[in-house]
Amino acid sequence: MPYRFSMGILLWVSFFAACKSPQPGLPGLAEEPRKARNVILLIGDGMALPQVSAALYSNNNKLNLEQFSIIGFHKPSSASDLITDSAAGATAFACGVKTYNGAIGMTKDTLPCFTILEELDALGYATGLVATSTIVHATPAAFVAHQPLRVFYEAIAADFLKTDLDLAIGGGKRYFDRREEDERDLVKELQQKGYIVSDYFREELNQITSVSKRPFFYFTADKHPLTHAAGRDYLPYATDFALSFLRRRSDKGFFLMIEGSQIDWGGHSNDGGLAVDETLDFDEAVGQVLKFAKKDGETLVLVTGDHESGGLALNPGSRMNDLHLAFTTNGHTAALVPVFAYGPSAELFAGIYENTEIYFKMKQALGLAQETTSSSE
Numbered sequence: 001m002p003y004r005f006s007m008g009i010l011l012w013v014s015f016f017a018a019c020k021s022p023q024p025g026l027p028g029l030a031e032e033p034r035k036a037r038n039v040i041l042l043i044g045d046g047m048a049l050p051q052v053s054a055a056l057y058s059n060n061n062k063l064n065l066e067q068f069s070i071i072g073f074h075k076p077s078s079a080s081d082l083i084t085d086s087a088a089g090a091t092a093f094a095c096g097v098k099t100y101n102g103a104i105g106m107t108k109d110t111l112p113c114f115t116i117l118e119e120l121d122a123l124g125y126a127t128g129l130v131a132t133s134t135i136v137h138a139t140p141a142a143f144v145a146h147q148p149l150r151v152f153y154e155a156i157a158a159d160f161l162k163t164d165l166d167l168a169i170g171g172g173k174r175y176f177d178r179r180e181e182d183e184r185d186l187v188k189e190l191q192q193k194g195y196i197v198s199d200y201f202r203e204e205l206n207q208i209t210s211v212s213k214r215p216f217f218y219f220t221a222d223k224h225p226l227t228h229a230a231g232r233d234y235l236p237y238a239t240d241f242a243l244s245f246l247r248r249r250s251d252k253g254f255f256l257m258i259e260g261s262q263i264d265w266g267g268h269s270n271d272g273g274l275a276v277d278e279t280l281d282f283d284e285a286v287g288q289v290l291k292f293a294k295k296d297g298e299t300l301v302l303v304t305g306d307h308e309s310g311g312l313a314l315n316p317g318s319r320m321n322d323l324h325l326a327f328t329t330n331g332h333t334a335a336l337v338p339v340f341a342y343g344p345s346a347e348l349f350a351g352i353y354e355n356t357e358i359y360f361k362m363k364q365a366l367g368l369a370q371e372t373t374s375s376s377e
């Protein structure tokens with residue numbers, strides 16, 4: 001009977017198909033983690049568990065961060081101090097080296113270190129930086145600049161001309177076009193290099209139709225942008241803009257760093273409301289990125305902080321949406337910092353490890369772990 005015959009064939013075919021698939025659980029045959037095509041690193045400056053907890057309990061017990069299932073912790077110390085600053089913290093992520101507090105993209109011997117952004121750019125990836133501080137501030141700076149001290153803002157701005165960064169969105173226009181240390185007009189120089197340069201004076205970011213044919217630089221403020229509470233609202237939109245821009249910019253993939261810069265300032269000023277509000281704004285960007293990554297399927301998303309800020313405590317008497325926040329310092333603290341990972345190779349980020357491991361794990365996730373392109377230890 002033809003029906004029986006075809007059933008027999010089907011059984012044989014499925015038997016062989018079963019034999020061909022590798023047997024799970026055998027030593028040495030463990031499946032390689034899936035490689036990522038894009039990496040998006042979101043850094044909440046000054047965001048560790050207290051800031052995440054305070055934002056969660058100030059937002060009806062809900063955060064986009066809860067969508068992550070792979071979670072780890074990094075040890076945020078620097079080469080010079082148990083308590084890192086943002087410059088050494090970002091350099092650890094960018095280069096995989098522990099350096100001294102204040103160093104921007106430099107080793108502890110003040111040698112420039114090749115950053116993951118520069119490495120990926122050289123390999124043909126599209127690259128971008130988005131921040132809610134000036135774009136020359138420590139966290140974004142450490143991915144493209146190489147300066148012995150974080151306060152060399154004009155020198156850091158000049159370093160942006162030495163990269164082929166595809167997209168930058170952040171404040172700090174005055175360090176580019178009204179410089180005090182020289183007569184250079186870096187906005188003009190960026191344009192001569194092929195960039196479309198715009199700013200908040202000229203047009204709102206959401207009025208710009210993203211043209212990915214030319215690299216794009218957008219200034220959101222002359223110095224630091226406002227706090228979110230005072231009206232700064234571009235982070236979620238800039239996130240979407242950057243994602244659609246970078247996706248079309250290279251066939252190879254892209255690297256994007258997005259910073260919630262001002263969470264840290266809530267710690268420094270012992271302003272719990274500011275820390276919470278900035279963390280919630282950052283969490284909204286996290287939500288946008290996750291939406292993109294879930295649809296895309298080839299994007300590794302990492303969310304972490306560089307260090308805790310303020311020694312924030314959720315004190316007794318706190319209730320849902322009514323927290324009694326207190327601080328132990330107006331500086332940073334040494335607490336472990338959570339790392340949330342989603343997407344291909346996310347499992348690499350479970351566990352407890354040094355902050356420098358984030359760099360090596362990102363490269364492993366991209367399938368670039370073997371290439372030793374780092375110019376330093």
Ligand code: MG
Pocket residue numbers: 045086133137138139140259261
């Ligand atoms: Mg920062």
Ligand code: ZN
Pocket residue numbers: 046086264265268309332
């Ligand atoms: Zn700080």
